[in-house]
Amino acid sequence: xxxxxxxxxxxxxFDRRIEPFRTELLAYCYRMLGSAHDAEDLxxxxxxxAWRARAQYDETRSSLRTWLxxxxxxxxxxxxxxxxxxxxxxxxVAAADPLGxxxxxxxxxxxxxxxxxxxxxxxxxxxxxxxxxFAAALQHLSARQRGALILRDVLSFxxxxxADILGTTLVSVNSSLQRARARVKEAxxxxxxVSEPSESEQRAWVERYMKAFxxxxxEGLKQLLTDDVIMEMPPMLNWFAGRGNYGLFMGWVFTAAxxxxxxxxxxxxxxxxxxxxxxxxxxxxxxxxxxIFTVTxxxxxxNSVFQDPDVFATFGLAxxxxxxxRPS
Numbered sequence: 001x002x003x004x005x006x007x008x009x010x011x012x013x014f015d016r017r018i019e020p021f022r023t024e025l026l027a028y029c030y031r032m033l034g035s036a037h038d039a040e041d042l043x044x045x046x047x048x049x050a051w052r053a054r055a056q057y058d059e060t061r062s063s064l065r066t067w068l069x070x071x072x073x074x075x076x077x078x079x080x081x082x083x084x085x086x087x088x089x090x091x092x093v094a095a096a097d098p099l100g101x102x103x104x105x106x107x108x109x110x111x112x113x114x115x116x117x118x119x120x121x122x123x124x125x126x127x128x129x130x131x132x133x134f135a136a137a138l139q140h141l142s143a144r145q146r147g148a149l150i151l152r153d154v155l156s157f158x159x160x161x162x163a164d165i166l167g168t169t170l171v172s173v174n175s176s177l178q179r180a181r182a183r184v185k186e187a188x189x190x191x192x193x194v195s196e197p198s199e200s201e202q203r204a205w206v207e208r209y210m211k212a213f214x215x216x217x218x219e220g221l222k223q224l225l226t227d228d229v230i231m232e233m234p235p236m237l238n239w240f241a242g243r244g245n246y247g248l249f250m251g252w253v254f255t256a257a258x259x260x261x262x263x264x265x266x267x268x269x270x271x272x273x274x275x276x277x278x279x280x281x282x283x284x285x286x287x288x289x290x291x292i293f294t295v296t297x298x299x300x301x302x303n304s305v306f307q308d309p310d311v312f313a314t315f316g317l318a319x320x321x322x323x324x325x326r327p328s
Contacts, residue, residue, distance in 0.1 A: 127270030
C-alpha cells in the first residue's frame with residue numbers, strides 16, 4: 001500500500017522500527033570517534049544505509065539492533081581510517097608550567113565533549129562509559145579494539161554477535177578485547193563502574209566552584225580541588241597538575257581576562273557537570289570557554305576546558321550575551 005507522498009506503509013513501519021535505536025547509536029558512534037559532531041554525521045549515514053538496504057534485512061539471521069550496529073560499525077571503522085584518534089593534551093605531552101606561554105596543538109583533532117541533550121534517552125547504567133576519562137582512554141586503542149571493547153563490555157553483545165558486527169572471528173574478537181582491556185587499565189580507567197558522587201552532589205561541588213569563579217576567588221577555587229587535580233585546555237597543548245599550579249593559572253586568568261563573568265550551567269557526557277564561561281566584552285559578554293568537570297568524593301579532580309567554536313555550536317551556546325546574561 002502506498003501513502004499520498006509515495007511512501008509505502010511498509011517503509012513507514014521500517015522507519016518506526018529503527019528510530020528507537022537512534023540515541024544509543026549516537027552514543028556508540030561518539031565512543032568510537034570522540035566527537036559529537038562526527039557521531040551525528042555517522043548516525044545519519046547509518047540510517048541512510050539502513051534505509052537503502054532495508055530489503056536485505058533478514059530477521060531470521062540477526063536482530064534489527066544487531067543489524068544496525070553492524071552498519072554503524074562499518075561506518076565508524078571507515079571514518080577512523082581517515083580521521084584517526086582524538087587525544088586530550090594530558091595523553092599526548094608532558095605537563096607544562098602554568099604560567100608558561102600557550103602552545104597550540106597545530107593540526108591536532110582533539111577529543112570533544114558531547115552534550116547530554118543529545119543523550120537524553122541513553123541507558124543510565126551506561127552513562128559512566130560516556131565520561132570524558134573513558135572516552136580519552138578509548139583513543140589509545142585501535143579502531144577494532146575500540147569496537148570489541150564497547151560492543152562486549154559496554155553494550156553486552158555476545159562474543160558471536162560482536163564477531164558478526166565486526167565482520168571477523170570470535171578468536172579475533174577475544175584477542176582484541178584482551179588487548180583493549182589491558183590498554184584501558186594502563187590508562188588508569190578501571191573496567192568496573194567507579195563509585196562517584198550522585199549527580200546532585202557533583203553539581204553542588206561545581207556550583208560552589210562557580211560562585212568562587214564569579215568572585216575571582218582563587219583560594220576559594222583551590223579549596224574545592226583534589227591535591228592531584230588536572231586542568232587541560234585543548235586546542236592548547238598546555239596542561240598541568242596539582243592544586244598549586246591550578247591556583248597560579250587561575251590567578252593569571254583573572255588578571256588577563258578580567259573579573260566580570262557570566263556563567264551558564266551545562267551537563268555533558270552522561271551527567272558530568274560544567275559551565276560555559278562568558279567574559280566581559282564592551283556592553284555585553286563574549287563566549288570564552290566551555291568547562292567540564294570530573295568530580296570525586298574528595299572534590300574536583302579534573303577540569304577539561306574547551307575553546308572550540310564547533311564544540312560551542314554543538315552545545316547550542318550563544319556567541320554573546322547582553323548585560324543581563326541573555327543571548328544577543
